Amino acid sequence: MNIEGSYNLYIVALSVVIAVLASYSALNIVTKISLAKGKTRFFWLLAGSLVMGNGIWSMHFVGMLAYHTHMTVHYDIWFTLGSLLASVIASFIAFYITMPRNTNWYKIAGGGFIIGSGIVTMHYMGMEAMIIPNAIYYDPVLLVLSIIIALVASYLALLLFLHFQSESKTSWVKWLSAALMGIAICGMHYTAMEAVKLQHPAAAKAMAPTPAGQELFLLLCVMIVIFIILLVSWGALIFERHVLEKLAYLDSVTGLPNRNEMNRFFDSHVGTEKIGVLFLDLDQFKAINDTLGHNIGDLLIQEVGIRLRQFIREDQQAFRIGGDEFLFIIKQCNTARAEQLAHKILYSIKQVYYIEGNELYVTGSIGISIGSIQDSNRSVLLKTADTAMYRAKGLGKNQICFYSEEMGLQLVRKMELEKDLQLALENNQFFIMYQPKWNVKTNSLVGFEALIRWQHPRLGLVAPGEFIQIAEGTGLIVPMTKWALEQACRQCKEWQSQGLQQPVSVNLSVRLFQNDSLQELVQNVLDKFELAPHLLELEITESMVLYDINDIIRQLQGLRELGVRVSMDDFGTGYSSIGLLDRLPIDALKLDRLFTNDLENPSKRAVINAIIMMANNLQLDIIAEGVENQEHIDLLARLGCYVMQGYYYGEPMREAEIHEWVRTNEHNMSVV
Template sequence: MEGSYNYYIVALSVLIAIFASFSALNIAAKISHSKGKTRFFWLLSGAFVMGTGVWSMHFVGMLAFHLHAGVKYDALLTIVSMSASIISSFIAFYITMPKSINWLKIAIGGFIMGSGIVAMHYIGMEAMIMNARLTYDPTLWGLSAIIALVASYAALLLFLRFRNQSSSSMLKWLSSIIMGFAICGMHYTGMKAARFYFEDGMTMNHTSSGSVDFFLLYGVTITIFIILMVSWGAMLFDRHVLAKMAYEDSITGLPNRNAMNRFFDTHMGSDSPIGVLFLDLDRFKAINDTLGHNIGDLLVHEVGARLRQFIHGDQQAYRIGGDEFLFIVERCDLERAEQLANQILQSIKKVYRIEGNELYITGSIGISIGSIDESDHLFLLKTADTAMYKAKGLGKNQYCVYTDEMGVQEIRKMELEKDLQRALEHNEFFIVYQPKWNVKTNQLFGFEALLRWQHPRLGVVSPSEFIPIAEETGLIIPMTRWTLEQACHQCRVWNARGIDQPVSVNLSVRLFQPDILLEWIQNVLEEAGLDPHYLELEITESMVFYDVNDIIHQLENIRKLGVRVSMDDFGTGYSSIGLLDRMPIDALKLDRLFTNDLDTPGKRAIIHAIILMAERLHLDVIAEGVENEEHIEFLTQLGCYVMQGYFYGKPMNGEEMITWIEGHNETGSHQAAATSIDE
């Protein structure tokens, strides 16, 4: 008698195969985009869904036909058959997981998966417990194995095809249907190959029976339920957990750089004006270094909380770096961007109370407005970044709108940065010297060595342009070494001609970090044959924001050599007064900012207080920027007698300085100095 199938159950088996295929393809898209433990999670999930899906389809298919005899299933062999399917899928997915694979790996992976499916099917057949002997038609058995291999290769190729697509599509559903029918084709071809010989020797074809193996039914039901749970759980994990990890900043809870990139990708091609506000916190590094990273993180968290009040509708904030934030404003014009920038700055500068610390911080904002359609979003970010640095350069705690002029300046900066290394190699730097004059003794008080750059195309480049670039790139270290060597050799030449005056050289804080400054100075002095008391090093107040104890220790060792140390640009915004009694220095240099406002009573009172403080600490005071007799008169009345500026002498090269000195050896009068400059 011919056997028959329950076609409703057959249809169910096909649907299971299609659903399992779709779920596996969906998970495949996550594997190659993940890393570490997350990648292993997706790999295991994909192999489990694929393996159990094929297994479930097989045993649902087994329920679709019955024998006249009673049939049970061996639990151990049934579990082994499922394991074979899952393990082979895992190995195949693992082999083909790398982004760059060759056809050999695909061939091996497909063979392993196909072999696993064949093993799963025929181990599952062996799990049948009945009063019959089971054999197979060799031709149909071979055909079922071929179909299993073809289905496996199709599965892997589709896996590779869809692993770069995270969303579902009609093409993915069509591919799942093809895979489902291929897997079902293998199963029913294998079933057709089966021959059952009962004890009376009679061959039994597949015939209908009403008996149901509840173990198999429950096992398949539970497995399908687990497949659904794994698939839905994976989607929920992806949407809520991984998405949060990938697109949300862990400290502030704001969207991160990935979320920002996703916004630009989503709005690519839009011609609506976009406003980009690039916010960078001022002096954040000082707080982070002095109070610790824990306080720094808490401060960033508080800043993020304040920025949340400005998030609404078409206005979103992102944290894109350590102390860097970004606002993207859709349908934005200049007036709206400037209004938002002002509100942000006002909010940020309010006091922060964090673990007993009362902190004040400000921000600098760069604004760029454009459309993503007209320009690459990276251009908007770059121009906003440029404007932000311009705001910092203008004094911080303000915003700046990007202009084409800034773009020209940025290009010039990039060109200078590129040429700076070559300048050192090609001897494009030169040194000029500016005299210091003691009006009380009417004598020369020394020289300051000033570095200059003769660019072959741009001419003389201002130190205010190339020194910050050298600081950023680290070239300031070899440049300062060269300046020290040249200044010491020049001073030795002056000594030989009877000019016994010290020369001062500016030092960057970068030179204290390698802890080799003392050795440098010893070597330079030795090579030049110069006594240490002829060298003076000028440091800046900004050094108090670094490792002060280490800097003090290094300066103490340097002074033990006999080298003088002075603090340059004193009073320009850094609070170092509390450290003056600890700092091993010999002199304070008043910034020209004070000299320019000497007619202001308040400024004169500050200078007088600084001079009195310096006298108590036995420090010399040198005023910079002295340009007329009125400056000299005011400073002398306040008790400052050592001065430096164009009134006494402009920066000159070594030979010009000798001529200038010879002209001042006799008189040293103010008028003679002014006449010399006029000439």
């Protein structure tokens, strides 16, 4: 005798809801897997598998509660637990296979097959867990159909979800995928239940209803499993918000809030409140990082972070925004408060660091910008503070600097010059001016210095002090110097053909030494204009000593072997090169105008006298720059310096003005 069961529709509806919600929770968690790394990836994989497996199992047994057969039913505990384990393992394997972001279709098919098989296995193991006085048979057609439903719906759910998981707005896709997965679970379950045929050898009268205690026990088990689902889902949410968020918004080296947290602060503080932004950059960090290694550099950054923590308050916060850059944001800020904090930070930063046997000293430069986020967006406050920080570095480092409107105008001008510099070279906006050098002892002209100038089409004549530094930073100084060298040699050759036998000097950037082709370049220019090497002088600066000094010496020796002269420009103003003078293959020292302008000072004259005596002992010529009056000439001559350059003898002139100047001064000189 076949026995037909009946369904409680309310519990059926509950089972469907459980299946869809569990599927949605599981698939939502699984999206984290492809974005996670390391141990967190395994966490999301396990969490998704537990939610999915428990959801499938819960739906099955809630569905069993909905099915009434009017007979006594017991459940085998081991088969019941086995069915739960089967669904969890199948979910784990399926999610693992489809974990990579670029999953192939056959991997999705494999994942769908495994999770569908898990649903089928769980169901029929659950059926085997039933202990009833009846024999259970299955309609083969409906049994196969239930398996097909589970496999196909599982595949479609994974395919749809994984295809759209990287999209920004996929809530409806997730729900649709969850609904398909729910259909896979519920469709398989209720189709399989329809396939069940219960036969009792005795009369139907012998049947007894399932005891209420059995249903209560099963319901209690289902409630426990649903509680596990909620616990895992909430646990995953808490983990994401508190653990992963900590990783996303805190710097791993210092433990300070990072750039993401800084952006979140700005997003939440739009208003009229005055906010101070202090942009801190370490001054000597790159040298330490390069010489002692990144490990020591990280430890130094860590120590700096510890020192900065002491200045964190409820209304002021420190951030590490990258490399050796830090940021302080102060609420309700004014100039006095920002300046006071900046000085305290600099004092703390410059104290000695003891790191793995190294005694390290660093300083910091701080730029300060004050304003409200309503008046300007965050990028303006950050950019202005950054601009002020670079000005602080330019003031000598270990300094603070407030942003000003004047600074902003200078920044705009600098950016415009940088943008136009490349076009200037292409459009022939540069030209050369020549300033004479005079020997007062022989009363003779001894050469010219070639000086590059820029005639900007809109801004007019741009001072070299503005664009040379920009050209150095962008690398355009290399083609500019090559152009200036060619122009100077061409002009010198032209003077020579006109009877004016005077050498010309050209300033060299250290960047020309870096590609190791300077000697070849100079040789090619000399050959191009058929200019005698002794008519060319190349001027270098003291900053050369900061680079590979042995390589600099080698290249300078190569230049002198060509027959050109080499002089050191602006001697005594930048870097101490006195200890290298006996090694550097140079012919002359040029005293900066800093010395000439202060000749009235006895101590300054004593320094000049010492330099001249040293140069004489090293058989180096001395040239004084910035000579502007007869008093300068007399004092320098008494000290032993006879070659001079300055406005007293002639301002920088265009090539067309040189012959007029020579004719005007012919009666005062003997040209040699």
